[in-house]
Each structure stands twice: as C-alpha cells, then as structure tokens.
Amino acid sequence: MDLGVIATPWSAPPSMKTSGSIAGGALATRDEGQYADLLLAQSRWLVAAGVPLRAITITNEPGYSAPYPSMTMTDDQMSTVALKIGASLRSDGVELWAVDHNWADRSRVDNVLRLAPGAFAKAAFHCYGGTPNQMAGLSVPTVVTECTGTNDSWEGTFRWDARNLVADSIRAGSTGLLMWNLVLDSSSGPKLPGGCSNCRGLLTIDSVSGAITATPEFYTLAHLSRAAAAGAIVIDSTSSTDVPVVAFSNPDGSIGVFGLNDTTLSQTIALQSPGGQQQRLMVGAHELFTVRWSA
Numbered sequence: 001m002d003l004g005v006i007a008t009p010w011s012a013p014p015s016m017k018t019s020g021s022i023a024g025g026a027l028a029t030r031d032e033g034q035y036a037d038l039l040l041a042q043s044r045w046l047v048a049a050g051v052p053l054r055a056i057t058i059t060n061e062p063g064y065s066a067p068y069p070s071m072t073m074t075d076d077q078m079s080t081v082a083l084k085i086g087a088s089l090r091s092d093g094v095e096l097w098a099v100d101h102n103w104a105d106r107s108r109v110d111n112v113l114r115l116a117p118g119a120f121a122k123a124a125f126h127c128y129g130g131t132p133n134q135m136a137g138l139s140v141p142t143v144v145t146e147c148t149g150t151n152d153s154w155e156g157t158f159r160w161d162a163r164n165l166v167a168d169s170i171r172a173g174s175t176g177l178l179m180w181n182l183v184l185d186s187s188s189g190p191k192l193p194g195g196c197s198n199c200r201g202l203l204t205i206d207s208v209s210g211a212i213t214a215t216p217e218f219y220t221l222a223h224l225s226r227a228a229a230a231g232a233i234v235i236d237s238t239s240s241t242d243v244p245v246v247a248f249s250n251p252d253g254s255i256g257v258f259g260l261n262d263t264t265l266s267q268t269i270a271l272q273s274p275g276g277q278q279q280r281l282m283v284g285a286h287e288l289f290t291v292r293w294s295a
Contacts, residue, residue, distance in 0.1 A: 002230055004054035006145065006178065007046065008100060009039065010069040011059075017071060023194075024065040026072040036084040043094055055095035057124055057145070058082065063101050063108070067194040075108055079115035086119030095121035100145055104130030113139060122175070132168040143176040144169050149200040149217045155286040157216035162260035162288060166224060167244040170234055177224065179217050223290045227256030235274070243269060253295025260288050 011022045012035050019025020027035060039056065046053045058081050062073040073081075078099065086096050098120040099109045109123045122140050127147035135142045147165055149157050165177055184190075184201035186208075191199075202218040205211070228248040237247035237257070245259035255273045261283040271279045273293050283289045 004052050005046070006054060006097075007043065007056040008060045008145070009042075009056075009058075011071045012038070019065075022069050023067050024070055026065070026074075027059075027077055029077070032077050032080045033084065036081040039081065040085045040088055043089060044092065047092060047094065053094050055097050055121070056089070057097045057100040059100070060146075061101045061126065062099065063105060068192045075111045075115060078112050079119070082112070082116040082119035086116065090121070097122045097124040097143065097145070098140070100124040100126070102126045102129035103132060103134040106130070106134040109138065125174075127165065132164055132172045132174070134172075135169065135174060136172040138173065141175045142173050143178070144174050145176075145178045146180045147177075148180045148196070149215060150196075150198045151200070152216075154216045158220065158260060158286055158288055159262055161217065161220040162258075162262070163244050165220065166258060167246050170246050177221070179221060219288060223288045224258050226290045227258040227292060229254075229256075232256065243267070250292075254292050256290070256292045258288070258290055259283075261285060 011017070012027055012031070014021050016028055016031040016035055017025040018028055039058065043053060043056055058078050059071050059073055061070065062078060064070055065072050082096060089096050096119060098112050099105060101108065103125050113120060113123070120140055123138055123142050124145040125135055125142060127144060144165060179202055181199060181201040183203045183205060184199065185205050188197060188199050200215050200217065202215060202221065204213045204215060229250045229252070231251045232248040235247050235249050237245050239245045239259065242263045243259055243261055245257055248256040250256055257271060259269070261267045261269065264285050266282055266284050269281050269283050269289065271291055277293050279291055281289060281291070
C-alpha cells in the first residue's frame with residue numbers, strides 16, 4: 001500500500017498558550033522557538049517509529065480558536081517557526097506545508113511564504129471559506145488538506161465535490177485532496193464537545209449493527225484515485241459546461257479522466273484521448289464517471 005501520512009497539530013501544550021488550555025487561545029509570543037523544537041522532535045519521533053510521514057503543517061486552522069483543541073498563530077509566528085525547522089525537516093525527507101486554512105486565507109499564505117522564503121514545500125488549504133481559484137498563482141504547489149460533507153445529498157455532494165474539490169481546485173493548481181473524516185459512527189462521532197455535530201466521514205459505521213456504509217465523499221475520492229495514480233500529471237482537457245472533467249497522464253503511461261454528468265438527464269459521453277483513442281459511455285444524471293486508457 002502506498003500510504004503517506006500528513007501530520008497536523010491542533011494545539012501546542014497548554015503551557016505554551018495564552019489560554020493555558022489545550023482548547024482555544026493563541027501560541028504565546030515567547031514560545032515560538034520551543035514550539036518549533038517540539039514540532040521537529042515529534043516529526044523525528046514519528047519517522048523513527050516507522051510512520052511514513054510525508055509532510056507536516058505548523059498548526060491546523062491558525063485563524064480559528066474554538067472550545068476544543070485549537071490554536072491561533074500570527075503570520076510572523078508561523079514564519080518564525082518555519083525558518084527554524086524548514087531546512088531540518090527537508091533534510092529528514094519531510095515537507096513543511098504553509099498555513100493550512102481556508103481558500104479565503106490566500107493573503108495569509110502569500111505573507112507567510114514571503115516572510116519565510118524557501119521554508120515551505122507546499123501551501124495547504126481547507127474548503128470552508130472562499131473559492132478554489134484563490135489558490136492559483138502561488139510560488140509553491142498547493143494541496144486541499146481538509147473538507148467534509150455534512151447532511152447534503154448524494155447528488156449535491158457529487159456536484160459540489162466534482163466542481164470545487166476536483167475540477168476547479170486542480171485548474172487552480174492543487175496537487176492533492178484529503179477529506180475529513182475517515183470513519184465516523186451514525187451520530188457523527190466520536191467527537192469532543194463543541195465539535196462538528198453533523199460531519200460525515202468517508203465511511204459510516206452503524207452504532208448498533210456495526211454495518212459499514214460508504215458515503216458520497218468516499219466515491220469522489222475513489223473515482224479520482226482510479227483516474228489519477230500517485231505522481232500523475234494534469235493534462236489539458238476540454239468539455240461542455242455541464243460535464244466538468246479533468247484528465248491525467250499517469251506514471252505508467254495511461255491516461256485517466258474524471259468527470260461528472262451535471263445534468264438532470266442521462267447523457268452519452270464521448271471521450272477522445274490525445275493518442276486518438278475514443279470511448280463512448282452512458283452516464284446517469286448527476287453521476288460521476290472515470291475512464292482510464294492503458295498506455
């Protein structure tokens with residue numbers, strides 16, 4: 001299994017925070033260096049334990065203080081931490097990703113990258129504010145590191161995910177997509193008090209029977225992963241407005257296509273690859289589809 005882990009701390013220890021608690025508050029201005037040392041030590045502990053750590057972020061959602069583990073940080077604080085540990089992480093084979101908050105926080109990403117030149121390998125974005133096009137034009141690659149479904153329908157989820165998390169994000173430069181959460185029970189738990197009351201995981205475990213059900217978000221990622229293997233390169237694609245698609249050239253030479261029939265009727269979708277291969281398929285209303293041509 002080609003598994004990679006992204007580590008994202010939600011809070012420093014209470015002794016390093018203005019709140020004196022793991023819940024809410026900000027990183028104390030006197031403790032940036034100590035916090036940087038902690039992040040580097042934790043990264044190295046994970047690697048030594050055999051965890052396939054690919055990257056870390058400095059903190060989850062640095063603009064949000066909540067009544068559960070969370071912590072705000074200023075741009076100056078994030079850049080100070082990044083400059084102290086960026087080179088060491090890079091020598092360990094672990095990337096440092098910038099900011100890790102919403103599309104709407106693009107200005108913070110620009111500022112942190114400016115204040116800590118060369119420290120970050122990528123910039124991380126969440127989907128809860130702003131639009132995907134706000135990621136475009138950065139000096140480093142971008143990744144969508146968090147998004148969750150709630151109680152939206154299968155149709156609505158496929159429409160939103162296919163356009164925002166896949167087609168529009170990829171065209172804005174995103175190089176990856178992570179969902180939140182992996183597995184939850186039928187009451188959107190387990191969770192800490194004050195957390196999301198209706199978040200949906202990729203899988204739902206029935207609290208009584210133990211039955212496992214895949215959610216719409218699972219199928220969005222499943223279709224995308226079948227079209228684009230790890231290391232795939234985005235290639236140009238064109239389609240009608242009602243059928244958003246993205247195409248990939250995979251490391252094995254195959255061509256993958258991810259798309260959505262965003263209409264109320266079944267449609268016959270005609271595809272043609274750069275090599276002249278053609279395929280026609282019938283896709284139901286608001287259904288996702290994946291095609292992969294061998295090399």
